[in-house]
Amino acid sequence: MASEAQQVPVINTSDYDRQKELKLFDDTKAGVKGLVDQGVTRIPRIFITPSDGRVTKPVSDDVDIAIPVIDIEGVDKNVNVRKRIVEEIRDASETWGFFQLLNHDIPLNVMDEIIDVVRRFHEQPQEVKAEYYTRDRLKKVGFHSNFDLYEAPATNWRDTFFANMAPDYLDPETLPVVC
Numbered sequence: 001m002a003s004e005a006q007q008v009p010v011i012n013t014s015d016y017d018r019q020k021e022l023k024l025f026d027d028t029k030a031g032v033k034g035l036v037d038q039g040v041t042r043i044p045r046i047f048i049t050p051s052d053g054r055v056t057k058p059v060s061d062d063v064d065i066a067i068p069v070i071d072i073e074g075v076d077k078n079v080n081v082r083k084r085i086v087e088e089i090r091d092a093s094e095t096w097g098f099f100q101l102l103n104h105d106i107p108l109n110v111m112d113e114i115i116d117v118v119r120r121f122h123e124q125p126q127e128v129k130a131e132y133y134t135r136d137r138l139k140k141v142g143f144h145s146n147f148d149l150y151e152a153p154a155t156n157w158r159d160t161f162f163a164n165m166a167p168d169y170l171d172p173e174t175l176p177v178v179c
Contacts, residue, residue: 021046022150029133030126031145031159037126049154068092073103120178121161132161132176140164141174 025046028034035044070088074081092099121129121143134142135149143161146152163175 016045018046019150022155025145025155026149028126029130031129031133031143032157033122033159034126043157046155047157053153068096068099069102070099071102117179118161121176122159124176124178128176140168140170141176 021044025035025044030037068088068091070085070092072085075085076082089099129143132141132143135144135147136142137147141163143159145159146156149155163170163179
């Protein structure tokens with residue numbers, strides 16, 4: 001018997017206008033946190049993966065799967081080390097889509113401050129955050145729930161703050177005040 005957490009409601013598609021619900025969600029410019037702040041008690045349909053897109057069995061029986069870990073020590077000192085690291089990053093990106101970096105030399109206090117800044121951004125009043133809400137991929141600074149909101153079969157339950165620092169210079173004045 002499936003546990004309650006595993007049961008996913010069957011969606012009656014005859015009365016469901018996904019594009020309309022996506023637009024309503026998008027037009028709020030409040031993101032997922034906006035739904036939570038409103039006290040939503042049920043996950044909206046736009047966030048539920050259609051039954052034909054769900055994984056019904058494990059992709060692998062291998063219980064020893066590990067996140068790729070890449071040590072970038074020496075990346076700037078030796079061309080051969082750099083080539084190896086670039087290849088490891090390429091492989092991890094193509095195979096997994098993510099990886100963990102070691103020896104990146106970013107101090108823990110800087111990483112903690114980044115997390116704190118993102119938290120402060122998302123805790124601002126909705127009308128302040130709405131000024132930064134965008135799906136424009138050319139923007140250097142912004143916030144969104146999903147860039148592919150209207151294309152993906154299900155919307156991801158997340159909000160994302162982004163500030164693209166490269167390859168072009170980012171004027172600090174374009175960052176939100178809390179940053």
